[in-house]
Amino acid sequence: MRASYSDQDLKFIDTWRFSAGYTYLGKENAANYLGLIGIRMGCQVQDYYIYLKGQATTSWGASFSVLLPLMDGKSSINLGYSYDQIGTLKNSLNLKRSQKFTIYIVVRDFWGARRKFD
Numbered sequence: 001m002r003a004s005y006s007d008q009d010l011k012f013i014d015t016w017r018f019s020a021g022y023t024y025l026g027k028e029n030a031a032n033y034l035g036l037i038g039i040r041m042g043c044q045v046q047d048y049y050i051y052l053k054g055q056a057t058t059s060w061g062a063s064f065s066v067l068l069p070l071m072d073g074k075s076s077i078n079l080g081y082s083y084d085q086i087g088t089l090k091n092s093l094n095l096k097r098s099q100k101f102t103i104y105i106v107v108r109d110f111w112g113a114r115r116k117f118d
Contacts, residue, residue, distance in 0.1 A: 010052055017046040026069070038067035040080075048086060055093060059086035065102070078104035 021042030027035045041064045048057035065080030080102040087095040 010050065012049055013047070013051045013056070015047045015049045017044060019044040025067070036069045038069075038076075040065045040067070052093060053091040055088060055091050057087055057093070059084065061085065074108040076106045078102075078106065080104070 019042065021040065023038070023040045025038040030036050041062075043060070043062040045058065045060045048059050050057060061082060061084035063080060063082035065078055067076050067078050069076045080100075082100045082102075084098045084100075085096070087093060089095050
């Protein structure tokens, strides 16, 4: 189904998206710290929903992150980077690129768990 405006060269079109990712969480009983480190990576490609000036627009992106476990074995620090691009420079249109650096701190604990022994 398509929608359009008669006074502008703008249409809305159906879209599709393809995404893929991979996660490696490291080995729980690794001999050294490097064996505990995990990685995540992914990518995506998508048709954008706006068809402008006779030009379809595609967006795409990729991401990568490293999971650094802390010594308690439950918590971790995650460092990530992602890059996204949407648009085109054809027909005097705009191109937007963005980069993100992220830091996540994950704290896991067994709050509210009942102990067997006091």
